[in-house]
Amino acid sequence: MSVVAVVGCGWGDEGKGKIVDALAAERRARLVIRFNGGPNAGHTVVPEVEGGALPPWNKAVFRLHQVPSGVFTPGCVSLCGPGTVIDPDGFLAEIAEVEAQGVDTAGVVLSDRAHVVLPVHRDRDRLLEAAREGMKQGTTQRGVGPAYEDKAARIGLRLGDLLDGEYLDEYLPFLAEEESRRVGALGGGPVDAAALRALCERWAGQLRERIVDSYPLVRDALRSGETVILEGQLGAMRDIDWGIYPYVTSSGATAAAGAATAGVPPAALREVVGVVKAFATSVGEGPLVTEVFGDTAEYLRSAGESETEHEYGATTGRPRRCGWFDAVAARQAAAINGCTGLAVTKLDTLDTLDELPIATAYELDGQTIDYVPSRTRRLERATPVYETARGWSKPAREVRRWGDLPAEARAYAERIEALTGVPVAYAGTGPSRLALARRGS
16 A cells, blocks of 8 residues: 655645645545645645646646645545545535636545534634734634534534434534534624524535545555555644644644544555745744744745745735744654655745755753744744855756756755755745656656
8 A cells, every 4th residue: 555644844834735736646646635624724736737638727726725635636536534624615615616727526525524614613713813812823713723622522513414414403403502602602692503404404415425434435545555645734833732832723733643534554654745845934823933024034925936926825815924944843843743755845935045044953041952842932932043055046946857956955955854854855846736856856
């Protein structure tokens, strides 16, 4: 069996969707499983093919929030797994947008074990963020956290439940009452059980053909030895256990979490590709030790030939905070994930810079440390210990062979490899799936 996990080794926005799309096409993946998160995800994908009859979506820009990035690979089943939470209306709207570009979405399916994001979850998300006042977390307010909260409290609604009208008739009055109590404590209005029942009935009619029991699907793909790709959302620095708490997502973002929620035996993981950006970015609140400001931040945020490449959140549109490469965070994330290789994306963004600082350690309370401390207030006091790499004058943009990269760009990637202890297998040099230099090429 061939199972590959693609995970973020930063704060999210590393370019995982591009890597999943490229690997799915290259390896003719049978199954791509989005294993965590929900409508708070934002994977920007520019699928590109060469030769023959070009599909209508060739080189179009897609911002995928819930649809897995395997959707552009013919014959690939794209599954939102049991560990995801699904906003049905958002999912349906995204399917319509993708189909409008000529993409066949027949292979996009939803696990019946995935939980449903309800309108009241968005209300709770918004009201809770407002109540935090000076301690905001920067959530996307898409209802993801409250949906996972209900899942953990064992009161949530799963997609499979939508297909059982008798169960809904019995359960929704209780759920409406309980949700009314929870949102009411934050100042929200009551949930109407009859309106919720009608909403579930509509969703059942619209999603029935896409809701599947994912266990046989995954089992059969593993038995046949076909390529299965686990697609993670966000990154290790936002993982519920290993991220910078409380500025984290509500699900596991590591390879181990992906195997567990997808129903893949951990021993089946043959490859873990950790995705890092050539510089650090983050959307939302919380410490970012290597953060830069002013003209430098604006350069990193706005570099690229089009707005689609600029550093703004694919889901929220918020400007991303930018900083220099943080090898401390990347090294820890790679170790936790058991990465077998790294993909360094957006190398071309650094094309015109003379010097590139890399954080190799932190100074904290008079000590030099080589890990990300667990206590957020301690991390806020940390300052980066930098070394400086040389920039390159010859552009890396659209270079598709490792040997054709500028020598300094290769040296930069190889220094990341040395500092993280993980081989760099890919270098991203542009937005499309083909703008990817593979090590050894």
